[in-house]
Amino acid sequence: MKTSDQEQVLEDLEQIKVSNKDLNRIFWRSFQMEFSWNYERQMNMAYTYAMIPLLKKLYKNKEDLSQALKRHLEFFNTTPHIVTMMLGLSAAMEKQNAESKDFDSSTINSVKASLMGPLAGLGDSFFWGTLRLIATGVGTSLALQGNILGPILFLLVFNVPHILIRFMLTRLGFKMGTGFLQRLQQSGTMESLTFGAAILGLMVIGGMSASMISIGVPLKIGSGEGAAPVQDILNNIMPGLLPLAAFGVIYWLLGKGFKATTILIGIALVGILGVWAGILG
Amino acid sequence: MVTALLLGLVAFIAQSEYALGTSLLSRPLVTGLLVGIVMGDITTGVIMGATLELAFIGSFSVGAAIPPDVVTGGVLGTAFAISSGAGPETALLLGLPIATFTLVLKNIYLGLFLPILAHKADKYADDGNTRGIEAMHLIGGFGLSLMLGMIVTISFYVGSDAIKGVLDSIPNFIQTGLQVATGILPALGFAMLARLLINKKVVPYFFLGFIIVAYLNVPVTGIAILGAIVAVIMVNVMQGKKVNLATNQGGVMSDDDDEDF
Numbered sequence: 001m002k003t004s005d006q007e008q009v010l011e012d013l014e015q016i017k018v019s020n021k022d023l024n025r026i027f028w029r030s031f032q033m034e035f036s037w038n039y040e041r042q043m044n045m046a047y048t049y050a051m052i053p054l055l056k057k058l059y060k061n062k063e064d065l066s067q068a069l070k071r072h073l074e075f076f077n078t079t080p081h082i083v084t085m086m087l088g089l090s091a092a093m094e095k096q097n098a099e100s101k102d103f104d105s106s107t108i109n110s111v112k113a114s115l116m117g118p119l120a121g122l123g124d125s126f127f128w129g130t131l132r133l134i135a136t137g138v139g140t141s142l143a144l145q146g147n148i149l150g151p152i153l154f155l156l157v158f159n160v161p162h163i164l165i166r167f168m169l170t171r172l173g174f175k176m177g178t179g180f181l182q183r184l185q186q187s188g189t190m191e192s193l194t195f196g197a198a199i200l201g202l203m204v205i206g207g208m209s210a211s212m213i214s215i216g217v218p219l220k221i222g223s224g225e226g227a228a229p230v231q232d233i234l235n236n237i238m239p240g241l242l243p244l245a246a247f248g249v250i251y252w253l254l255g256k257g258f259k260a261t262t263i264l265i266g267i268a269l270v271g272i273l274g275v276w277a278g279i280l281g
Numbered sequence: 282m283v284t285a286l287l288l289g290l291v292a293f294i295a296q297s298e299y300a301l302g303t304s305l306l307s308r309p310l311v312t313g314l315l316v317g318i319v320m321g322d323i324t325t326g327v328i329m330g331a332t333l334e335l336a337f338i339g340s341f342s343v344g345a346a347i348p349p350d351v352v353t354g355g356v357l358g359t360a361f362a363i364s365s366g367a368g369p370e371t372a373l374l375l376g377l378p379i380a381t382f383t384l385v386l387k388n389i390y391l392g393l394f395l396p397i398l399a400h401k402a403d404k405y406a407d408d409g410n411t412r413g414i415e416a417m418h419l420i421g422g423f424g425l426s427l428m429l430g431m432i433v434t435i436s437f438y439v440g441s442d443a444i445k446g447v448l449d450s451i452p453n454f455i456q457t458g459l460q461v462a463t464g465i466l467p468a469l470g471f472a473m474l475a476r477l478l479i480n481k482k483v484v485p486y487f488f489l490g491f492i493i494v495a496y497l498n499v500p501v502t503g504i505a506i507l508g509a510i511v512a513v514i515m516v517n518v519m520q521g522k523k524v525n526l527a528t529n530q531g532g533v534m535s536d537d538d539d540e541d542f
Contacts, residue, residue, distance in 0.1 A: 032422065037299070040396040073399070196516045244491060254472055265393075
């Protein structure tokens with residue numbers, strides 16, 4: 001799609017204008033993406049922080065604003081340097097949501113959930129695996145000789161490309177979002193998108209649950225040489241059985257209406273007591 | 282005392298890289314230079330920073346894994362090495378235990394304190410209070426910078442022996458217990474997210490993703506690519522069914538190539 005055409009279409013439809021200034025604000029606020037990172041929902045507060053100025057502009061009604069804020073306070077995690085891609089996309093979808101009543105707002109989070117994994121895969125390997133290593137190589141070789149240019153070049157090699165990419169992705173994400181969504185609404189495939197996005201999102205959540213939740217049991221059955229570690233037995237039944245059980249229990253507790261804070265403290269106690277009793281480790 | 286405070290400031294600035302685009306200010310290569318300036322020996326600071334940088338090269342966060350803390354490890358390791366007039370090995374020797382000790386405190390902060398702030402933010406969201414959410418985010422971030430700054434100031438002031446003593450005095454099962462808890466905590470985030478997406482039609486895909494990773498150890502990127510392919514296939518199947526119903530002809534597949542992704 002030609003950019004100029006797209007912008008023309010946008011301007012015709014536009015009720016609330018999302019200006020470059022709004023996108024720049026998102027770009028600047030995105031710098032704090034890891035500032036309030038936490039174990040439970042990771043970048044959730046920072047993502048909301050970046051979206052707040054736009055959300056305030058889009059939703060004049062308190063109830064709608066509250067819904068939008070809660071939407072973005074859900075779990076989110078990706079490579080911080082490319083997060084503006086997602087923010088731009090979210091901005092476009094929020095705009096659409098604010099303008100049309102029949103927009104399914106749950107797609108905003110489905111899209112986030114389904115794209116954060118692939119983006120992180122791409123971003124982590126490029127920024128952490130490639131660019132950082134180049135910068136470190138250049139920087140340390142000079143610094144080991146006591147040259148002050150080492151640390152300075154290190155920062156420049158990494159951050160000049162980083163900031164340029166971060167800036168461009170804000171615009172790109174927004175443009176893709178609006179074009180993409182208009183096409184979808186015209187062709188009536190929004191339902192398919194939600195369905196597809198939920199599939200992708202859940203597969204990624206399932207995969208992350210298997211790889212990122214870690215629980216180990218140090219117990220052994222029997223004694224001496226022939227002792228069988230319980231963990232091995234569990235792994236034989238099914239690898240990741242305990243992480244899956246933990247996920248299941250917490251999922252169930254949430255459904256029972258338990259507050260996340262209560263569950264959080266419960267997890268800390270389970271960890272400490274489990275180690276004390278020698279069950280976990 | 283002034284030196285201790287200035288070193289705390291260096292740690293504060295370094296940790297604030299997370300407010301500045303994750304721009305690598307926290308890396309020992311950078312903090313080594315800053316510590317060198319504070320201690321009045323720039324050349325040694327830069328060299329020690331580079332040594333520590335290489336030692337900590339694998340120490341960066343990907344996904345939910347938090348590595349030993351390079352801020353306190355880098356700043357204090359370099360500072361103690363310069364102040365004792367010893368070589369870069371000393372920086373390493375002192376830096377690593379400090380980084381590990383800080384990780385314990387950081388895990389408590391990131392695993393317990395910040396989620397509590399996040400839950401307060403949820404409450405503010407109910408009222409549409411954007412200021413409240415912004416405050417929680419900023420307090421959370423600056424709080425950690427401040428905490429690391431204080432750790433550095435106090436540790437440099439009292440010396441590294443005392444640090445080791447404190448570490449030893451915390452019962453081991455509490456330290457390990459919190460470590461275990463941080464391994465379980467992501468389950469809470471995932472479960473909350475899953476609650477958002479799950480409906481009857483898509484439940485199996487969670488298990489599909491889980492099983493593939495559990496048995497085959499596929500990295501998350503791989504599962505995402507696979508997920509995208511499965512999603513495209515299932516969407517096509519769904520549309521195919523619709524076409525069948527609409528035209529009342531068996532075996533007619535949808536042939537429009539909707540590029541959903």
